[in-house]
Amino acid sequence: MLDPSLVSLTYLDEGAANIVYRISASPSASPTRSSHHESYSRTTPPPSEIDTPPIRPSSSNPFPGQLLRLRKDNATAAVLDSHHHFNNRIAPLLPTANLIQQTLVRASSHLIQKCNAGLRSMEKRGARSPQRAGVYLAEGEAFAVLVTDMSSSNSSSDRDAPVEAETESLSVEFKPKWLAQSPNAPSNGTSRRCRTCALRALRESRGPMPGDEKLLSSSSGFCPLKLMEQDRGIVREVGNRIVELNRIRKEDRGWMEETLFAWLYGNALLARLRTLQVVMDPEGVLMGNLESPDFLTAMTMRDCTLFLRIPRDGGPIEARLGDLDLKAASPKKADYWRRVERQLIDDGWYTAIGRGAAVESEERCQLSQ
DSSP: OBOTTTEEEEEEEEOSSEEEEEEEEOTTOOTTOOOOOOEEOSSSOTTOOOOOOOOOTTOSOSSTTEEEEEEBSSSSOOHHHHHHHIIIIIGGGSOGGGBOOEEEEEBOHHHHHHHHHHHHHHHHHTOSOTTTTTOOBOTTOOEEEEEEOOSOBSBTTBTTSOOOSSOSEEEEEEOOOOSSOOTTSOOTTOOOSOHHHHHHHHHHHHOOOTTOOTTOSTTTOOOGGGGGOSOHHHHHHHHHHHHHHTTOOHHHHHHHHHHHHHHHTTOHHHHHHHHHHHHHOSSOTTTSOTTSHHHHHHHHHTSOEEEEEEETTSOOOEEEEEOOOOOOOOHHHHHHHHHHHHHHHHTTTTTTOGGGSOOTTOOOOGGGO
């Protein structure tokens, strides 16, 4: 079991459902004290216990190449349920090498409480996003997940070393979002925006709202349909935008843009992701069964994040999909999805007419080209 007496956690990032921490050995951990934390992999489900080597103070990270993900106390699925969904619904659909790997572990209530105290301290210092303030980790949650660390690194075996001017690899991330148009969008060539661009335009028109996802405003987004284009210029444009969004240093942008373009163009992983979105939700949120496992899996695939680690030496790019959490089949969530879709249709956000007319400085959707 992970406990403050064994490990120290450093806040790294957070989303709507989880917070990710960098993990290191606690200075107070005894060199001879065994961690013996309970760890559950895909092949050994709970409650089988796996013994691990002792956590030693000399180890900067007792779990090299991994981060710790903890669940927030909101309407998200329990960690055990989400992990089961990942192993049984998500993992069989995609290559193992292209997934952020997950290892289930037990986390003590003391560890969660200490993290929550740290979050409150961050808020007092103004170090936590106001958008995330007031929501903390679920203190009743007994499990956490170790996930693959895809951050920039000095070496593949030491991802906790400081990221200096010259690292062996640089990382970028982005959300592919809806790689195909919504099945419920107006047809017959009348749509001028895809689902992602339509929602972005709606949100841009009203101004930022609490809960809006990062990288979704027109000033920072891109049309996901462009990722699937055969036109090299369009794909290159998207790749350059992704590099820009990830705030890569100017001196690294040239080689990064070329390398990323070569990976993006005709990419099989993105094509597979698009196929899953289409096949598992052929009817859309207005006509489909919003409680079906296939539909919920499609929505998961539309909200995942693609993490890329790009070596400087021209080696192969490591690409892994993350944020593949279980979408809860709740009446509240189903109602939200339907309301959004109806608004996008009825107010002209797909067709760019009426209320949905062009938004100032809007990123052009591929459908309007």
